[in-house]
Amino acid sequence: MPIVHGGVPSPFVKKVCAFLAEKGVAYELRALAPFPKTPELLAMNPLGKIPIYQDGELTLPDSSAICASSARTRSRRCIRPIRRPTGARCSSRSSPTRSWPRCWAACSSSA
Ligand SMILES: N[C@@H](CCC(=O)N[C@@H](CS)C(=O)NCC(=O)O)C(=O)O
Numbered sequence: 723m724p725i726v727h728g729g730v731p732s733p734f735v736k737k738v739c740a741f742l743a744e745k746g747v748a749y750e751l752r753a754l755a756p757f758p759k760t761p762e763l764l765a766m767n768p769l770g771k772i773p774i775y776q777d778g779e780l781t782l783p784d785s786s787a788i789c790a791s792s793a794r795t796r797s798r799r800c801i802r803p804i805r806r807p808t809g810a811r812c813s814s815r816s817s818p819t820r821s822w823p824r825c826w827a828a829c830s831s832s833a
Pocket residue numbers: 731732733734735756757769770771772773783784785786
């Protein structure tokens with residue numbers, strides 16, 4: 723099961739937790755504060771920021787990268803509208819996770 727290191731007061735941690743919940747991805751949240759910059763924190767992210775995501779041998783220290791990666795590898799659930807016109811408008815905008823084309827491919831057959 724993936725691990726999210728961080729604390730929910732952080733908006734970036736909240737973003738990842740909300741995204742994973744919407745995608746139906748089970749994860750463990752492990753409390754980790756960005757201050758002080760402990761050796762444990764800096765070993766996972768030299769920038770000393772949270773959230774940090776661990777999935778097997780993969781360690782990702784950025785919320786957008788976490789969402790993009792987990793969307794590709796951990797879930798096929800589409801959380802964006804796929805029917806016209808909302809889906810078309812949605813696809814014309816840039817995706818914060820860059821998972822949209824894959825998401826579209828996974829879901830368009832049921833649209
Ligand atoms: N670009 C990062 C930003 C993460 C970030 O700035 N997190 C804050 C907590 S809300 C942090 O760790 N700050 C500690 C610091 O800047 O040293 C992301 O999207 O994950």
